[in-house]
Structure formats: structure tokens, C-alpha cells
Amino acid sequence: MPSCVHPAVPPGSLSISAQPILAAGAFRLRPWRLTDVAGLVSVYAESDIQRWHARSMTEVEAARWVERAGSAWAEETEASWAVEVRGALAGRMTLKLDLTEGCASTAYWTRADYRGSGLAPRALVVASDWAFSIGMRRVELEHSTRNSASCRVASKAGFVAEGIRRDGALHADGWHDMHVHSRLARERPVQ
Template identity: 35%
Template sequence: MSIKLREWREDDAPVVFRAFQAADMRRQSPWPILSVQDAAGWIAAWEGVGHAFAVTLDDQVVGNVAVSGIDGHDNGWVSYWTVEEARGRGVAAAATSDLAAWAFRERGLYRLELGHRTNNPASCRVATKAGFRPEGIERGKLCYDGIRYDVERHARLATD
């Protein structure tokens, strides 16, 4: 499997739009992605916020990995998603591992964190496979439609 990370481009908006039509993707954007224009806005909104990379498999865009929230302590926040058709093939884990290597090497970060709802076991596996160790449960951290969700925090250090 040959996956690569590259910068997002404006003309990736249609694939981003399609990706966000999956039921489990609705909460992965701060605003609903209801059109290709919204998807173009999602791509543009990364400017100045963090580093987001399109993940390609055989030159087709199949996902996103990003590091944002970089603070003065060289910590960053990692997120990822893959398109439904590409799931279960190790894409997210490999891309997240590549992102971490990039962030430590090129961006000089020391600690990368991520969190997943405890009812998202696939994301937990991705984090673990990408070398992000579990650090504990943040109780009731997220609230969607009036329901609170526990979140498991994972982190990977440059020295791990």
C-alpha cells in the first residue's frame, strides 16, 4: 500500500464534500459540510490554524490528517478521517504515524495529543497503531444532541 501526505488543494473540494456525507463524519467539522462550497471553505479554513494534509492512496485522496492547536510548549492536537471506501486497510494508522514523524521532525513538536469518544473503537485502534499511548478517560467531555460522551486521551511524544 502506497500512501502519501500532500497539501490540500482547492480542487479537492468535491472529495471532501463526499467524505463528509458519511454519517460518522458530521461531527468532524465545526460546521456542517452541505455543499462543495462548504468543503472548499473547510480546506481554506486550515490556513493559519494548523497543518492539514490530504492522504492519498495510489494518487487518490482518501483521507485527512492534521495537527492543530500548537502551543508554546511544543504540543499539538492531532485529528484524522478517511473516506468510507478506504477504511479498514490501515490508511488512517499509517497516515497518522507519518504525520507524527513530520510534526516531530519538521515542526519540532514534542507532544502530540488526540482524543476519541469511547464509543469510537476504530479511532482508538488507529491511535494505538500510530503509537499514541492511552492516557486516561476525560469524563463527559463532549456533548452532542444533549448526550454527553466520555473521551479517551492518547498522546505520542517525540521521545517515544
């Protein structure tokens, strides 16, 4: 059945190019590579990552995850970056893309030694600004209402709290209510 709407971002407009590297100050967001596998396994062994992302990762799973990130870019369903500080894996920033609706949802984390440094909100702003630059109209995120650190990241990055999705996600310790935040293209700060 034909659609009666035009996609916010034309299909095929992303995959014609390599996934961009986004640089900002002392860090950069770059596509994942197989040399990140050991770092991913290490990060997903951290208790906070397991608590909020509800998983651990083996080397085989990490390699598949890196490969899937590349495939998702080619399919225009996701842009996922390693957040790198002075050559070291410091975090993750992922945007799940709905090009028709012009909406992206985020997933992110930082390694334990980078938490509280302001890296996550800065990386979230950089990724969101990139999304707006390609024609996305909305970037949203959800986090457990019990995850106050993620709430601070959203607020510092200029995301507006919209409400709570009750029993929105299953974590290892049961169902969590999820706090919903968003940032709209029209809310971008003037640079």
C-alpha cells in the same frame, strides 16, 4: 507581558516554507486544494464521518475549509493534509499546533472504502514523525470512548492511552466521554 519561556518551535520557522508533502509507500499527505471540494462534500455525507465529526459540509463550506487550511499553515496554527492514495482522496490528517508548548493535537478520518486498511495509523505516524522533526515534543488525540475504531488507530500508531475526559465533547446524540492518547518525541521508534 513578556514570556519567561522560549517556544519549543520558533515562531516563523514553518510559514517561511510551503507546507510539506509527506510521502510514505503507497500514500502521501499533501496540502488541501480546491479540487478536493467535491470529495470533501462526499466524505462528510458518510454517516460515520457525521457521527464522529458531528458535521456535514456543503460545497461552499468545503471551499472555505480548504482555504482556511492554507491560512492556518501561514499562521502556523495548523498543518492539515489530504491523505491521497494513487491520486484519490482517501483521508484527512490534521495537526493543530501550539508552537510555544511544542504540542500538537490530531484530527483524522478515512473514507469508508479505506477504513480497516491500516492507512489511518500509518498516516498518523507519518504526521507525528514530521511534528517531532520540527521540534514538537508531544502529539495527542482524543476520540469518543464509543469510537473503538479510532482507539485502534491510536494504539497501532504507538499512542499511549492516558485517560478519559468525562463529557468531553458534544456529538449529535449528546455528550461523549473522550479517550485521550499521546505520543511523545522521546517515544519515537528508532529508524
